[in-house]
Amino acid sequence: MANVNGMHAEAGIVDLERLSLSTGQAARVQATVALPAIELGGQEYEAAGGAADARLDVSRTTTGYALRLRYEAELMGPCVRCLEPARSELSVDAREVDQTGARDEELRSPYVSEGRLDLDRWANDAMVLGLPSQPLCRSDCAGLCAVCGQSLNDADPEEHRHGGGGDPRMAKLRDLNLE
Ligand SMILES: [Zn+2]
Numbered sequence: 001m002a003n004v005n006g007m008h009a010e011a012g013i014v015d016l017e018r019l020s021l022s023t024g025q026a027a028r029v030q031a032t033v034a035l036p037a038i039e040l041g042g043q044e045y046e047a048a049g050g051a052a053d054a055r056l057d058v059s060r061t062t063t064g065y066a067l068r069l070r071y072e073a074e075l076m077g078p079c080v081r082c083l084e085p086a087r088s089e090l091s092v093d094a095r096e097v098d099q100t101g102a103r104d105e106e107l108r109s110p111y112v113s114e115g116r117l118d119l120d121r122w123a124n125d126a127m128v129l130g131l132p133s134q135p136l137c138r139s140d141c142a143g144l145c146a147v148c149g150q151s152l153n154d155a156d157p158e159e160h161r162h163g164g165g166g167d168p169r170m171a172k173l174r175d176l177n178l179e
């Protein structure tokens with residue numbers, strides 16, 4: 001549900017015609033966009049609070065509208081290497097152009113229909129496009145040990161070894177087997 005200051009808006013829809021802009025005029029709309037969780041690589045990622053405060057700039061062109069959507073969100077979900085909770089900053093800056101009545105699909109925005117902008121759907125698509133392809137808990141995350149699955153971020157690499165006699169616990173086991 002978009003909450004647009006001074007404007008009528010329902011279910012994330014912004015009525016562009018209601019802005020009553022003449023050619024060359026522009027308006028800024030503040031709106032809260034709903035951001036449901038999305039799936040990436042089998043894991044769920046969501047924006048903190050499930051919503052973001054967005055700025056929508058609407059410019060009336062001779063043939064339609066030029067639109068710019070900006071918002072920041074904190075993205076939460078598992079780190080792709082160690083599966084610990086990870087947070088990353090998401091900064092969205094998306095643009096759309098809609099030439100009202102144009103027959104060419106290229107000139108129409110998929111989010112504008114009969115002068116009404118589906119702001120929530122645009123904001124969601126922009127979030128998917130803006131996602132880091134590999135969300136990490138930190139840029140140098142060491143991931144999980146391929147042998148035992150323990151997180152290597154907290155492990156001392158000198159002590160954490162399998163085979164090769166590096167792990168003192170394994171050495172002890174071998175000693176026991178010899179008796
Ligand atoms: Zn990690």
Ligand SMILES: [Zn+2]
Pocket residue numbers: 145146147148149150160161162
């Ligand atoms: Zn291990």
